[in-house]
Amino acid sequence: MSILIKNVLHEDTITDVLIEGNRIARIAPNLPSPEGAEVIDGTDKAVIPGFINTHTHAAMTLFRGYGDDLPLMEWLEDYIWPVEAKMTAHDVYVGARLACLEMLRSGTTCFLDMYMHPLETARAVEELGLRAHLSYTLFDQGGAERAALDRKRSYEYYEAFKAFSDRITFTLGPHAIYTVSGEQLQFCHKFAVEHNVKINLHLAETKGEVDECVRQHGLTPVRYLEKLGILSEHLIVAHVVWVDDEEMDLLAKHRVSVVHNPASNMKLCSGYTFKYEEMKKRGIRLGIGTDGCSSSNNLDMVIAMKLASLLGKAWRFSPTATKAADIYHSATIGGAEILEIPAGRIAEGMLADLSLVDLNVPELVPLNSLTSNLVYATSGSSCIDTVIIDGVIRMRDRYVPGQEEIIAEAREVARRLFGHG
Ligand SMILES: [Zn+2]
Known part of the structure; x- marks a missing residue:
C-alpha cells in the first residue's frame, strides 16, 4: 500500500511525500504516482512528524x-x-x-x-x-x-x-x-x-x-x-x-x-x-x-x-x-x-508517523515560522487535519472512523463512575 502526498509544505519547500508500506520512501517534487497509490492533496497543508x-x-x-x-x-x-x-x-x-x-x-x-x-x-x-x-x-x-x-x-x-x-x-x-x-x-x-x-x-x-x-x-x-x-x-x-x-x-x-x-x-x-x-x-x-x-x-x-x-x-x-x-x-x-523508534522526523527511511497541518486556520496566518506558530499560536486539535501512522491513514479531514461511538461509550462509563457524563 502506498500513499502519495502531493504539493505539501515540508520545512521551507513545497514537495511530494511518498509513503510505501510503513515508511517514508521518498521526498521530492513532482513524484509520479505508483499504481494503486492513494493520493492526498497537500495544498495549503504542512507535513510534520507525529x-x-x-x-x-x-x-x-x-x-x-x-x-x-x-x-x-x-x-x-x-x-x-x-x-x-x-x-x-x-x-x-x-x-x-x-x-x-x-x-x-x-x-x-x-x-x-x-x-x-x-x-x-x-x-x-x-x-x-x-x-x-x-x-x-x-x-x-x-x-x-x-x-x-x-x-x-x-x-x-x-x-x-x-x-x-x-x-x-x-x-x-x-x-x-x-x-x-x-x-x-x-x-x-x-x-x-x-x-x-x-x-x-x-x-x-x-x-x-x-x-x-x-x-x-x-x-x-x-x-x-x-x-x-x-x-x-x-x-x-x-x-x-x-x-x-x-x-x-x-x-x-x-x-x-x-x-x-x-x-x-x-x-x-x-x-x-x-x-x-x-x-x-x-x-x-x-x-x-x-x-x-x-x-x-x-x-x-x-x-x-x-x-x-x-x-x-x-x-x-x-x-x-x-x-x-x-x-x-x-x-x-x-x-x-x-x-528508540525511527520516527520523529520527516525523512526518507523514517516510519510514516506524521500529520498534515491545515495552514488555513487563522492562528497559523501569516506563516513567518511554522515552528513558532505550532508551539506558541495554536492547539493540536484546531490545526491537525490528517494523521498517518505506520503508513495507514488514521484520521482524514479531522474525522476518525467510529469517533461518535467512542465518545458515547465514554459518556456512559462516566455516568456510572461519577453519576453524570
Ligand atoms: Zn504521571
Missing part, C-alpha cells in the same frame, strides 16, 4: 474535570483512588479509546503510558492504530504479597503483549520510589536488561518526595537509584523537578531519559523549575509529556509544548531559554530517541 507524548495515563481521560483545584492528597484520597477502585478492565479500555481519539485529533502518533489493565489500553491502541509503549503499574508499597503478584504479572504481560502488532511495546512501570520498594525496583532493572524493555518511573516530582527519600534512605532520589544500581539507558523518568547538578550528571552518565510535564507540575504545584537547559547541555534525552487528564485535563501536545516553553522562560526571567525549536525537538525527535 508528536510523541512520553508520559501519560491514557485511561484517566475519564477523570477529566473531576476533583480539580484541590490539594494533592485530598484529591488522590477522596476523589481519584475511590473511583479507580470502582473501575473495571472495560472502563480502562473505554477511557483509553477516548484518549487515543483525542491524541489522533491533536496529532500525537505515539505515547508512553502507565496504568492498570495495560492489555485493555493495548486493545484500544491496536484498534485506533496508534503506536504505544505501555506500562503495567507496579505498586507494592513494601508489601511482599503485592510485590510477588506484580513480578508474576510482569512476566505474564510481557508474554501477552506478543499477541499485539509491532506498534505496541511492553514497558515496566514501577509507579514511584515512595510506592515501590528498592528490591522491586531492582527486579524491574534486571527484567528490563534481560528482556530489553524500558522502565517508566515517576521521579523527584515533589519536594515532599525528596524529603521523604532523604529521611528513609539518607539520599536524594537520583542518588538512591544510583545506590540501587538501576540507573541505565532502560530508565525513563517523568517530572524530575527536584534535582541538583550532581544528580543531573548522574542521569547523563547513565543515559537515563527525562520527561517534562509542565501542565501537571503547575496544576498540582509540584514545582516549576524544570531544568531543561541544564539537562540539554548535559546531553540528556528529553521528552515532553502531558501526564494524565486528571492533572493536565487534555492530551494536546501542542499545548504542552507552549507550556513547557513559556514556563522555562518565566522562572528564569530569560526569553532566550526553552526555545520553540528545542521544545518542538523534544516533542518529536526527543520522544523517538527515548523510545
Whole structure:
C-alpha cells in the first residue's frame, strides 16, 4: 500500500511525500504516482512528524474535570483512588479509546503510558492504530504479597503483549520510589536488561518526595537509584523537578531519559523549575509529556509544548531559554530517541508517523515560522487535519472512523463512575 502526498509544505519547500508500506520512501517534487497509490492533496497543508507524548495515563481521560483545584492528597484520597477502585478492565479500555481519539485529533502518533489493565489500553491502541509503549503499574508499597503478584504479572504481560502488532511495546512501570520498594525496583532493572524493555518511573516530582527519600534512605532520589544500581539507558523518568547538578550528571552518565510535564507540575504545584537547559547541555534525552487528564485535563501536545516553553522562560526571567525549536525537538525527535523508534522526523527511511497541518486556520496566518506558530499560536486539535501512522491513514479531514461511538461509550462509563457524563 502506498500513499502519495502531493504539493505539501515540508520545512521551507513545497514537495511530494511518498509513503510505501510503513515508511517514508521518498521526498521530492513532482513524484509520479505508483499504481494503486492513494493520493492526498497537500495544498495549503504542512507535513510534520507525529508528536510523541512520553508520559501519560491514557485511561484517566475519564477523570477529566473531576476533583480539580484541590490539594494533592485530598484529591488522590477522596476523589481519584475511590473511583479507580470502582473501575473495571472495560472502563480502562473505554477511557483509553477516548484518549487515543483525542491524541489522533491533536496529532500525537505515539505515547508512553502507565496504568492498570495495560492489555485493555493495548486493545484500544491496536484498534485506533496508534503506536504505544505501555506500562503495567507496579505498586507494592513494601508489601511482599503485592510485590510477588506484580513480578508474576510482569512476566505474564510481557508474554501477552506478543499477541499485539509491532506498534505496541511492553514497558515496566514501577509507579514511584515512595510506592515501590528498592528490591522491586531492582527486579524491574534486571527484567528490563534481560528482556530489553524500558522502565517508566515517576521521579523527584515533589519536594515532599525528596524529603521523604532523604529521611528513609539518607539520599536524594537520583542518588538512591544510583545506590540501587538501576540507573541505565532502560530508565525513563517523568517530572524530575527536584534535582541538583550532581544528580543531573548522574542521569547523563547513565543515559537515563527525562520527561517534562509542565501542565501537571503547575496544576498540582509540584514545582516549576524544570531544568531543561541544564539537562540539554548535559546531553540528556528529553521528552515532553502531558501526564494524565486528571492533572493536565487534555492530551494536546501542542499545548504542552507552549507550556513547557513559556514556563522555562518565566522562572528564569530569560526569553532566550526553552526555545520553540528545542521544545518542538523534544516533542518529536526527543520522544523517538527515548523510545528508540525511527520516527520523529520527516525523512526518507523514517516510519510514516506524521500529520498534515491545515495552514488555513487563522492562528497559523501569516506563516513567518511554522515552528513558532505550532508551539506558541495554536492547539493540536484546531490545526491537525490528517494523521498517518505506520503508513495507514488514521484520521482524514479531522474525522476518525467510529469517533461518535467512542465518545458515547465514554459518556456512559462516566455516568456510572461519577453519576453524570
Ligand atoms: Zn504521571
